[in-house]
Amino acid sequence: MGQLQNQVALVTGGSRGIGRAIVSALAREGAKVAFVYRGNVEAAQTLETEIAQQGGIAKAYQGDVSDPATAERIVEAVVAEWGRVDILVNNAGIIRDKLFLQMEAEDWNTVLQTNLGGAFAFCKAVARQMAFKQRSGRIINISSVAAEHVNPGQTNYAASKGALNSFTRALAVELARRNVLVNAVAPGFIETDMSQAVRSLAGEDNLKKWIPVRRLGQPEDVAAVVLFLAGPGAAYITGQVITVDGGLSLGA
Ligand code: NDP
Numbered sequence: 001m002g003q004l005q006n007q008v009a010l011v012t013g014g015s016r017g018i019g020r021a022i023v024s025a026l027a028r029e030g031a032k033v034a035f036v037y038r039g040n041v042e043a044a045q046t047l048e049t050e051i052a053q054q055g056g057i058a059k060a061y062q063g064d065v066s067d068p069a070t071a072e073r074i075v076e077a078v079v080a081e082w083g084r085v086d087i088l089v090n091n092a093g094i095i096r097d098k099l100f101l102q103m104e105a106e107d108w109n110t111v112l113q114t115n116l117g118g119a120f121a122f123c124k125a126v127a128r129q130m131a132f133k134q135r136s137g138r139i140i141n142i143s144s145v146a147a148e149h150v151n152p153g154q155t156n157y158a159a160s161k162g163a164l165n166s167f168t169r170a171l172a173v174e175l176a177r178r179n180v181l182v183n184a185v186a187p188g189f190i191e192t193d194m195s196q197a198v199r200s201l202a203g204e205d206n207l208k209k210w211i212p213v214r215r216l217g218q219p220e221d222v223a224a225v226v227l228f229l230a231g232p233g234a235a236y237i238t239g240q241v242i243t244v245d246g247g248l249s250l251g252a
Contacts, residue, residue, distance in 0.1 A: 002030025003231050008082045010075070011035040012065050012122060013092030015044040017192030018142065021219030022089055023047060025227045027056030034078045036061050036070070036092065065092045065118030066110065075125035084134055085126050087230045090119035091142040093160075095194060097153040108156045115160035116167070123171060123182075131178035138230050139175075141168050141184040142222070143241060145249045148186075161186075165241050172239030181238040183229050188245025190217040212247030221246075 009026045013019040014035025024047075027033045033051070037044040037060055044060035051058040061077065063070035078085055093115045096107040119141050130137025146154055147161035165184055172182040189195055189207055199207060199216070208214050225244050228234055243249055 002028065004087070005030035007031045007086040008078065008084050009033045009087035009089065009230070010078055010085050010122070010126070011089040011091055012118060013037070015040050015047055015060065017194060018187065018190055018219045018222045019089075019091040020047055021223035022091060022226050023058055024051065024056075025220070025223040026087065026089075026230065027051045027058050028054070029227060029231070030056075031087065031230075032057040032059075032082050034059050034061055034074070034082070036063050036065060036074060038062070038064050038092070065121065066113040068117070068121055071118075071121035071125040075122070075129070079129060085129055086134070086137060088122055088126050088130075088137070088139045089142065089226060089230075090122055090139070090164075092118050093142065093144075093194075095154070095157050097157065097197075099153050100155050103155065111156040112160050112163075115157070116163050119164055119167065127175070127180075130180045131175055135179050137175075137180040138234075139171070139180065139182040140226050140229050141182070142226075143168070143184040143186040145186050145188045145243060145245050147241075149249050149251075168241060169239045176238055181229075181234070183234075183237060183239065184241040185222060185225050185229070186241050186243045186245070187222045188217055188243070188248035190219060190222060192219060210248060211245070212250060212252050215246065217244065217246055 009031040014023040015037035023033050023035045061074045143164050144161040150158045168184040
């Protein structure tokens, strides 16, 4: 029997990349998994089918996390369907890289509203359910090493992830007494569509030289840590940002 049997998880940005690996990992451990995707219906349906074929349960919900109405609507639907939300993973995120002098307010607002605003809205939508109705819950925010180790062209992205780390710590303090634990995972270079442009530009062999373990991360490397933070072994961990980057941020 999986360690998350009878639990309900909700993952934003679950149809591709890191989110997809998180959905699969949670479902393999027995959780019923609702996941949010923005536009790629085919990827979402393929994942639902794949998980059903493996004997798991996953259900896709279309919605844009940057729209403040999305979170309430989807959390209500998940609670109506499965009665609770034990695990929330705020994974949906985007980049709009531009040097600051070229960056428009729209690039700034869209990234902040998706990466930070989306996490705020989903936390807000599950907080009462977890803190008062269930008196238990786990929230895991997917941050980035770019919050602390900044790259040119990412003022918007770095600001969104840095704020997400601070938000994680502040929310952890407020919800701890209600048995709701809030943590973040900060990945380094992970092989997904999001990192494709950087990988092509810099060259994978060059990137690997900056990473002490000499390989790019896989979505499953991040999913394994999310699974740990969602499970019984992490019952005494809250307000932490766990780096998963093969040593990249050590700067060696
Ligand atoms: P991808 O671009 O590969 O996948 C993004 C996923 O998020 C897709 O499922 C996409 O849905 C969904 N999504 C994007 N925007 C929205 C939105 N507004 N509303 C709802 N869903 C949305 O990204 P990654 O898997 O690489 O990244 C996942 C998270 O990990 C992000 O928060 C990212 O910042 C973080 N991260 C990634 C790193 C990397 O190297 N890849 C490094 C550090 C952090 P759809 O398919 O429908 O578009």
